[in-house]
Amino acid sequence: MYTKTFITACLLAIRQHVVCAASTWPAPTDELEDLIFLSTGYRSTGLAGLVTPCSKGLSSSRVTAAEWLRTAFHDAISGNIFTGLGGLDGSIAWEIDTLENEGVFADDSVKAWANFVSDQTSLSDVIAAATYAVTRSCSNISIAVRGGRVDATQAGPVGFVPQPQNAVTIFRNQFARMGLDDQGMVQFVACGHTIGGVHVADHPEITDKALATFDKTPYSLDNSIAVEYMQGTTNNPLVVGQSVANRRNSDFKVFSGADRNVTISALAADREVFDNACKTIFQKMIDQVPSGVVLSDPVTPYEVKPYGLQLTLLDGGSKIRFTGDVRVRSTRGAVSQVQLTYTDRNRAVAQTPIDTTAKGIAAGFDDSFDFFGFSTDLPADTSISSFNVVVTYGDSITTFDNNGSGFQVQDAVIYQAPQSCLNSDGQLTVVAAVRDAQDAPNLQVMIKVPQASPNPVPSISTTTIPMATQSAVGSYGLYAANLAFSPDIKQPPVFGIFGGSVADTRKGVSDLATSCATLATPTQSSSSSSSSASGDFITSSAGGNFTSSSISASASSVITPTPSTLSDSMTSSTSAPESVSSSESTPSSSSELTPSSVSSSSISAPASASSTESTSSSISSSSSNPEPPSSTASTSTTPSPTGSADYAFEGCYYDPVNPRALTGKNDYNDEMTIDLCATSCSQFHYFGVEYGRECYCGNELNSLSTSQSLTDCAMPCGGSSTRICGGPQRISLYTNSKYSAPVEPSMPGYEYKGCYSEGSNTRALLTKSFNAPDMTVEQCASLCTGIPYFGVEYSQECYCGTTLQSGSVPQPASDCNMLCAGNKTQYCGGPNRLSLYLDAANPVSSPMNPPMSDSTYQGCYTDSVNARVLIDLWTSGSDMTVQKCANFCARYAYFGTEYSAECYCGDVLKSSTTKVEEAQCGMSCAGNMSQVCGSGDRLSVYLKDS
Ligand code: HEM
Numbered sequence: 004m005y006t007k008t009f010i011t012a013c014l015l016a017i018r019q020h021v022v023c024a025a026s027t028w029p030a031p032t033d034e035l036e037d038l039i040f041l042s043t044g045y046r047s048t049g050l051a052g053l054v055t056p057c058s059k060g061l062s063s064s065r066v067t068a069a070e071w072l073r074t075a076f077h078d079a080i081s082g083n084i085f086t087g088l089g090g091l092d093g094s095i096a097w098e099i100d101t102l103e104n105e106g107v108f109a110d111d112s113v114k115a116w117a118n119f120v121s122d123q124t125s126l127s128d129v130i131a132a133a134t135y136a137v138t139r140s141c142s143n144i145s146i147a148v149r150g151g152r153v154d155a156t157q158a159g160p161v162g163f164v165p166q167p168q169n170a171v172t173i174f175r176n177q178f179a180r181m182g183l184d185d186q187g188m189v190q191f192v193a194c195g196h197t198i199g200g201v202h203v204a205d206h207p208e209i210t211d212k213a214l215a216t217f218d219k220t221p222y223s224l225d226n227s228i229a230v231e232y233m234q235g236t237t238n239n240p241l242v243v244g245q246s247v248a249n250r251r252n253s254d255f256k257v258f259s260g261a262d263r264n265v266t267i268s269a270l271a272a273d274r275e276v277f278d279n280a281c282k283t284i285f286q287k288m289i290d291q292v293p294s295g296v297v298l299s300d301p302v303t304p305y306e307v308k309p310y311g312l313q314l315t316l317l318d319g320g321s322k323i324r325f326t327g328d329v330r331v332r333s334t335r336g337a338v339s340q341v342q343l344t345y346t347d348r349n350r351a352v353a354q355t356p357i358d359t360t361a362k363g364i365a366a367g368f369d370d371s372f373d374f375f376g377f378s379t380d381l382p383a384d385t386s387i388s389s390f391n392v393v394v395t396y397g398d399s400i401t402t403f404d405n406n407g408s409g410f411q412v413q414d415a416v417i418y419q420a421p422q423s424c425l426n427s428d429g430q431l432t433v434v435a436a437v438r439d440a441q442d443a444p445n446l447q448v449m450i451k452v453p454q455a456s457p458n459p460v461p462s463i464s465t466t467t468i469p470m471a472t473q474s475a476v477g478s479y480g481l482y483a484a485n486l487a488f489s490p491d492i493k494q495p496p497v498f499g500i501f502g503g504s505v506a507d508t509r510k511g512v513s514d515l516a517t518s519c520a521t522l523a524t525p526t527q528s529s530s531s532s533s534s535s536a537s538g539d540f541i542t543s544s545a546g547g548n549f550t551s552s553s554i555s556a557s558a559s560s561v562i563t564p565t566p567s568t569l570s571d572s573m574t575s576s577t578s579a580p581e582s583v584s585s586s587e588s589t590p591s592s593s594s595e596l597t598p599s600s601v602s603s604s605s606i607s608a609p610a611s612a613s614s615t616e617s618t619s620s621s622i623s624s625s626s627s628n629p630e631p632p633s634s635t636a637s638t639s640t641t642p643s644p645t646g647s648a649d650y651a652f653e654g655c656y657y658d659p660v661n662p663r664a665l666t667g668k669n670d671y672n673d674e675m676t677i678d679l680c681a682t683s684c685s686q687f688h689y690f691g692v693e694y695g696r697e698c699y700c701g702n703e704l705n706s707l708s709t710s711q712s713l714t715d716c717a718m719p720c721g722g723s724s725t726r727i728c729g730g731p732q733r734i735s736l737y738t739n740s741k742y743s744a745p746v747e748p749s750m751p752g753y754e755y756k757g758c759y760s761e762g763s764n765t766r767a768l769l770t771k772s773f774n775a776p777d778m779t780v781e782q783c784a785s786l787c788t789g790i791p792y793f794g795v796e797y798s799q800e801c802y803c804g805t806t807l808q809s810g811s812v813p814q815p816a817s818d819c820n821m822l823c824a825g826n827k828t829q830y831c832g833g834p835n836r837l838s839l840y841l842d843a844a845n846p847v848s849s850p851m852n853p854p855m856s857d858s859t860y861q862g863c864y865t866d867s868v869n870a871r872v873l874i875d876l877w878t879s880g881s882d883m884t885v886q887k888c889a890n891f892c893a894r895y896a897y898f899g900t901e902y903s904a905e906c907y908c909g910d911v912l913k914s915s916t917t918k919v920e921e922a923q924c925g926m927s928c929a930g931n932m933s934q935v936c937g938s939g940d941r942l943s944v945y946l947k948d949s
Contacts, residue, residue, distance in 0.1 A: 027406040028309065032150035032302045034123045038132040039148050040304045045363025045374050046330070050119055050129075050136055057141035057198065058222040061111065064213035066221065068137045069199020074112035075134045076195055077104055078127070079288045081159035084182040085798070087294030087669050088662070089163070093126035093154035096458045103164040106205035110459070117460040122449055122497075126460050127152035131289040138285055139368040141198050142224035144278055146286045147301035153293070154460075156661050162761070162835035167209065167241060167251035171260035172772050174253070176800060181291060187284065189266035192257045194281035197221075197228045201240045208868040209251050215240040217254075226277035229270040232258060248879075249868045250902075293661070294669055295697070304370050306332050307392045307403040309410055314417045314507075316383065316436045319522065320477025323386050323414060326378040328362055334370040336396035341375040344402075345390035348414065356393065383477055386414045416444050416502035418510050419481070424519035425512050429488040432519050435470060435500040435507070436479040444470050444502030446484040451494045461494070470500070476522055650681050650690070653736040655716035655729070656708045658693055664708040664734050665689055665701030667822075672696055674722035677737070684739060686827040691736040693729035696721045702820065704736070750784055754843035758819035759794065759811050761835045765939045767811030768792055768804030768837070769903065769926060775799055777825035784840065790932075794837030799824035802837065805850055805927040808938065811837070850927045850935045853885050858898070858945040863924035864916045866901060866942045872916040873899050873909030873942070880904055882930035889945065899944040901937035904929040912944065 026032070042051035053059065054068040061067065074095055082090030096117075099110045116129045131148050138144040165177050178188040200216035201209050209215075217239045218227035231237040232254075240246055241254035258267040270277045292298060312327035331338050343357035359375035366372065381387055389409030393402050405411075415438045422434035433446050446468045451461035470482035488496065499508030658664040670683045675696045684690030684700030691699050695718040716735045720728035729735045761767050773786050778799040787793035787803030794802050798821045819838045823831035832838045852860040866872050878891055883904045892898030892908030899907050903926045924943045928936035937943045 026300065026303075026305075027408060028305060028410060030299075031123060032299050033308075034121060035128050035132060035148065035150045036302050036305065036308070038119060038124065038129065039135055039302055040367035040370055041365050041372070042136075042367045044365030044372075046310060046328075047365050048119065050132060051140065051368070053115060054133070054136050055140045056222070057137075057224075064202060065107075066199040066214075067112075067115075068141050069221070070108040071112050071115075071133050072137050072195060072198065074104075074109045075130050075137075076288065077109060077164050078130060079291050080165070080177065080181060081163045082182075082291040083163075083180045085180065086666070088666070089155075089159050090291035090293055091127050091130060091152060091289055092159075092293055092296075092661075093130065093152070093460070094157070094159040095130075096126055096454075096460045097155065097158035099459070100457045101158070101161065103161060103166075106202065108205075114459050120460055122463045122465075124150070125152050125154045127154055127292070134285060134289050136368075137198075138224060138281075141222065142278065142281070144224065144282045144285065145368075146282060146289065149290065149298035149301055151297055151299045153296050153661070155293075160834040165253065167206075167246065167253040168249075168765075169253065169256075170772065171256045172774055174257055175261070176774055176797065182287070183284075185261040186266045187287075189258055189261050190270065190280040191284045191288075192254060193226075193229050193267060193270050193277075194224070194284055196239070196241065196254060197224050197226070206240075206251075208249055209246045210240045210244065211869075212240075215244075217241070224281065226270050226274050229267050229277065233264070233268050233271040245868065294671070295660070295663075304332055304367070304372075305330070306335075307394065307405075310374075312410075312412060313420070314387075314412065314414050315421065316417055316419060316476060316479055316522065317380070317421075320436075320479050321383050322380045323383050323417075324378065324380050325357070325387055325412070326376075328374050328376045329359060329392055330365075331373050331375065331392070331394050332370055333364075333373045336399075338373045338394055338396055340395040341373075342393045343377060343390045344393055345387050346409065347381075347385040348388050349385060350388065351385070353387075357390070383479075387412050388414075413505045413507075414438060415441060415505050416500055416507050417479075418500050418507045419522070420510075420515070421520040422481070422483075422522055423515055424517060425515040426517050429492075430485065431488060431496075431512065431515075432483060432485050433470075433498060433500070433510075434473070434481060434483045434519070435502070436476065436481055437502050438479050441480075441503050443472060443482055444500050446470050446486075446498060447501055447508075448486065448496050448498040450488075450492055450496045467501075481522070650677075650737040650739050653689075653738055655711045655713050656691070656704070656734050656736045657711050658691075658699075658729075658732050658734045659705060659707040660732060662705060663699055663701075664705045664736070665691055665699035665703075666705070667699075667701035669700070670698040672698070672721065675728055676720050676722040677726055677728070677735075679722065681737065681739065686742070686822065687739060688742050689736060689738055691729065691734035692720060692727075693734040694718060694731060695728045697729070699734065703817075708734070750780060750840060752842060753784060753793075753840040756813075756839040756841050758814045758816050758832070759807070759837045759839045760814050761811060761837070762808035763810030765808050765810070766802060766804075767808050767839075768794055768802035769808060770805055770932070771803040773801040775801070775825070778831060779823050779825040780829050780831065780838070780840070782825065791842050792839065793842075794832065794839040795823065795830075796832035796837045797821060797834055798831050800832070805932050806925045807839075808925055809923050850925075850933055852935050852943060855885065855889060855945060858889060858947045861897075861912075861944040861946050862918045863921050863937070864899070864912070864918055864942045864944045866899075866907075866916065866937075866940050868940075870913070870915050871907060872913040873897055873907035873944075874913070875910060876908040878906050880906075880929070883936055884928050884931040885934050885936070885943075885945070887930065888936075896947050897944060899937065899942035900928060900935075901942045902926065902939055903936050905937070907942065912946075916942075 038048050038050050041047040054071060057068050059067050078093065078095035079091045081094055095109055096113050098104055099113055116126060116133060119129045120126050128150050135146055135148050138146055163177060165174050174188060183191060196217040198221055200214050200221055202214055203210050203212055218231050220227045228239060232239065232242060237243060239254055242252055246252040258264055270280060290298065308330045310328040310330060315324045317324055329341060331341055341359045345353050345357065347353055357377050357379045359377040362374040362376040364371065364373050389411045391402050391404045391409055393400060417436045419434040419436050423432055425431045435444055437444055448466050449463050452464045454460060454462050468484045468486060470484040473481040473483050495512050498510050499506055656664055667687045672679065673696050675692060675698060677692055680690050680692050680698035683698055687700035688702045689704060693699065711733055715733045716727050716729045718728055718730045720726045727735055759767060770790050775782065776799055778795060778801055780795055783793050783795045783801035786801055790803040790805060792804045792807060796802065814836055818836045819830050819832045821831055821833045823829040830838050864872060875895055881904055883900065883906060885900060888898050888900050888906035891906055895908040896910045897912050901907065924935055924937050924941045926936055926938045928934040935943050
């Protein structure tokens with residue numbers, strides 16, 4: 004037998020997924036660690052169980068793993084590397100009822116995930132853990148999960164989610180925003196479309212099956228999709244079948260259109276290549292977060308992790324009971340014994356270790372864990388300050404010392420569960436014991452409240468109540484707070500007690516008695532079954548120094564679940580208690596018994612916002628963030644209101660973070676100066692510096708950005724300690740004196756029509772499209788020469804068309820506020836917004852329904868892919884004209900042209916059709932731009948003269 008101390012640097016990778024030792028406990032990712040690694044058994048979270056096995060689903064045609072993966076993708080695709088906005092940010096919760104997320108998949112996924120969201124774990128972190136569970140359940144691919152994502156407080160922009168009817172050029176744009184090139188796009192689509200499939204319920208235009216799977220192994224995330232595609236045996240509904248006729252064969256467009264099948268054939272040829280590509284791409288998907296969000300290191304399983312540690316004062320204050328569980332990773336060897344060696348409050352090492360007994364086992368995808376419980380009574384005057392865990396594996400003993408710092412236990416502020424109670428009327432009484440006459444603690448209670456529709460994820464509302472003094476017990480004082488819960492509260496509250504720099508947090512009400520017990524005096528104590536000392540609670544009021552009736556005389560409040568608005572949820576979610584000043588109430592990071600649990604990392608705002616919470620050990624309070632300035636610095640370095648000749652100081656403004664105060668462009672630099680930011684933002688009206696190192700530019704200030712006290716902006720600039728660069732969520736705002744607003748260029752011969760939306764279900768301009776990283780208005784005009792309309796969109800896209808498709812209508816000018824990629828003095832539309840121009844000097848006349856010698860135009864009629872209205876014969880071709888269609892249908896009474904290139908014939912015009920206004924048939928014929936050939940699902944119908 005030998006003994007060693009566990010050294011917690013990076014260890015040799017015994018198993019593939021073990022890379023480095025886990026972080027020091029407690030960490031803000033502790034709950035996330037459970038979500039990732041505790042799939043089954045004791046204290047398991049149940050997240051992975053919802054997608055294990057991979058075939059699991061809410062009905063025979065639904066695959067939960069596939070729905071989760073698709074929902075994660077729809078959340079992450081909002082990521083835009085050019086603006087630093089979007090990404091995996093939980094915005095999907097606000098978008099579950101949009102057209103882009105039609106069907107039940109997103110709604111059901113978000114509702115399932117909502118159960119795992121807490122003040123410590125954001126929805127977007129849960130989505131990352133869920134993606135890990137999907138890839139592990141459906142394949143051997145293992146991605147690393149980091150924590151610290153911040154949830155969006157509103158829906159992202161529309162138009163980011165690829166639609167099957169889009170052209171490959173549009174797909175390119177959409178994936179390029181995520182930073183993916185053609186190869187990445189093909190890999191991403193192939194890796195996603197290998198589980199699940201297409202449902203008739205959501206896409207009747209693509210399949211008539213309840214579930215048309217992408218490949219023959221829909222419950223395995225493997226390369227069958229690529230193999231079958233390359234072999235020509237594929238039944239992928241986005242490659243073959245009815246999607247071809249109505250141009251919804253998007254997988255084909257992606258695989259073949261991007262690089263002529265080069266990437267997909269490499270994925271087909273080698274399973275390992277496929278697995279590696281998917282691992283990289285899914286990793287990218289979950290790590291794509293808005294700029295400013297700081298992710299933690301990858302979460303790895305702790306070798307040893309404490310749970311539910313609790314000290315309880317008993318026996319008239321003479322003893323302290325120490326209870327809890329310790330989890331040991333047993334993958335590395337069977338565990339035969341676990342003991343706790345501990346140091347007392349006076350830093351003396353206790354001679355007798357604390358014994359534990361087996362409590363249960365749990366497992367994850369790779370690891371097994373054994374839980375051991377303990378309960379021991381310690382003298383109150385020596386108590387405990389930290390412990391190590393000594394684990395016996397077979398004949399070897401390892402001591403785990405939490406990366407050298409021991410597992411810390413604070414006994415200065417203790418929650419007293421036996422003296423607390425929740426009666427049947429919803430009256431909660433919480434009692435705490437506070438050592439050595441410290442200040443009165445605060446009770447902080449968190450409840451989940453509904454968010455604004457349609458978001459099904461509740462937000463967390465925090466209420467802080469000062470606790471009132473009750474009595475003294477030994478070296479402790481007892482404090483109490485009383486509050487009443489409305490019966491409408493659906494989920495039990497969670498609470499914590501904060502005093503000075505320490506806290507005792509994450510307490511639940513489920514185990515509370517309906518009446519509060521008194522704390523017995525030493526003479527009344529009975530012997531405990533626990534190891535080293537005796538003591539217990541008795542409920543007799545005789546000799547008790549504290550009764551529940553006395554508690555109810557203390558400060559009380561009522562908590563009811565109120566629907567929170569956007570700002571409500573942000574305010575209530577931030578960690579500083581509301582009813583007391585933050586200096587008194589914010590828990591300190593130096594606390595020993597995890598105040599971080601209440602200081603929610605999940606709700607800490609990115610970068611600049613995180614500093615507000617840096618006192619509460621949130622993830623983003625990393626050492627790379629600049630230190631706050633000293634008070635001397637802040638008073639002596641107030642920026643001059645005049646700025647310089649090039650810019651003028653406007654004041655200190657609030658930055659709501661999501662969206663930012665200024666959204667045009669951003670930049671981060673540890674050496675930030677005001678001049679640097681001014682230069683970086685030279686093409687914007689406003690610029691501002693924040694949090695010492697951040698620079699933001701924009702032409703408009705967010706309406707939520709209100710002016711703040713100048714003293715709020717007090718952080719010195721990283722690159723110039725004598726100047727001020729904002730503060731946490733505070734931006735030092737400047738106007739750029741030399742800036743001249745972008746103008747719509749006067750294009751000789753063109754009339755600027757304004758800012759227009761895209762068409763409904765179709766692009767507004769259909770004839771041609773281009774994308775160029777140096778796009779300008781002039782370039783687009785020249786690309787569209789000879790075509791009446793052109794429009795620039797989303798900075799670098801260009802569209803041409805002979806007519807404007809239905810649904811494309813004027814929008815506020817401010818919607819077209821993106822600068823052209825190739826000329827920052829011009830506007831090039833916006834997301835789904837066209838800056839539209841018409842060739843006024845030499846317009847091609849609008850397309851017409853040409854007069855025919857032996858037939859007469861009847862009008863514009865509805866049609867649909869699943870119920871055609873002319874059913875006898877059809878053709879299509881890029882040279883389609885009205886005459887060609889008439890010739891093709893010569894033997895039939897009716898003919899009709901549709902979607903520019905399609906032609907349908909029939910002797911009967913089915914009664915399911917309806918005649919609609921002429922404007923709905925606005926597409927030019929592919930073979931003759933001066934003629935009308937219907938539109939999407941619209942037929943230009945002709946009847947043969949009798
Ligand atoms: C050109 C890009 C893409 C288009 C046009 C597209 C379109 C679609 C469509 C129409 C469906 C069928 C939905 C239904 O009927 O339930 C679907 C399903 C799915 N998509 Fe995509 N998708 C694209 C890219 C991706 C990517 C990159 C992923 C990566 C995660 C992904 C993951 C999935 C999954 C897992 C399903 C199956 C859902 C289920 O079975 O419930 N898709 N996609």
